[in-house]
Amino acid sequence: MIRKCEQHGYFRGEQCPDCANEGRYVLDDEREERLGRFVSGALRHFPEDVGLEIDPQGWVDMDILCKIMKKRYKWGTTERLISLVESDRKGRYEIDGSFIRARYGHSVEVDLxxxxxxxxxxxxxxxxxxxxxxxxxxxxxxxxxxxxxxxxxxxxxxxxxxxxxxxxxxxxxxxxxxxxxxxxxxxxxxxxxxxxxxxxxxxxxxxxx
Structure with a gap:
């Protein structure tokens, strides 16, 4: 489960690891897994198949990714995408302004x-x-x-x-x-x-x- 602490940001679990506040609900376990699989596939393995254009360093336009995501999952909001990235303990993804990419795990060719x-x-x-x-x-x-x-x-x-x-x-x-x-x-x-x-x-x- 992903929740948000107003002081420390997004976290996974029942309580904020920094202050033990239960925070605000953002995403349950099932939807977190489904969204995670979609984002992994879109950014690492088949961006063109879902309609994304990936640059040589692996970046894609986050607004376009969100539009594609919302067509598949009505509950797939921009905040939920950001929460998935910022709460990920393995640091799989990163956001830079209006762009997002996977840090590792690509099967498509990228220059990192x-x-x-x-x-x-x-x-x-x-x-x-x-x-x-x-x-x-x-x-x-x-x-x-x-x-x-x-x-x-x-x-x-x-x-x-x-x-x-x-x-x-x-x-x-x-x-x-x-x-x-x-x-x-x-x-x-x-x-x-x-x-x-x-x-x-x-x-x-x-x-x-």
Missing amino acids: VPDYPENELPYLYYGVSQEEADMLLENGIIPVRQCYVHLSTSFDKAMRAASIHTENPVIFEIDAEAAQEDGIDIVVVNDDIVLAKNIPADYISIRES
């Missing part, structure tokens, strides 16, 4: 590198299945269903992300400092996720737990 800060962590992490590990150690990591490789900022975060897809993940440690010194762009999109176009095998090793 110029807009985000360069990674400063010496090591990053990436979880894979046991079956994939040997192949990636030999050939490097390239995106499969997305246009960027999504790296994690810590071992534990990589473990949690990989455990969604495989029961016993192998966690790679990426020598990000060396890769960046050699000209590979690696950029930060939020506290958990860092993006790269690819990670060659030379910078990959297995991290033991």
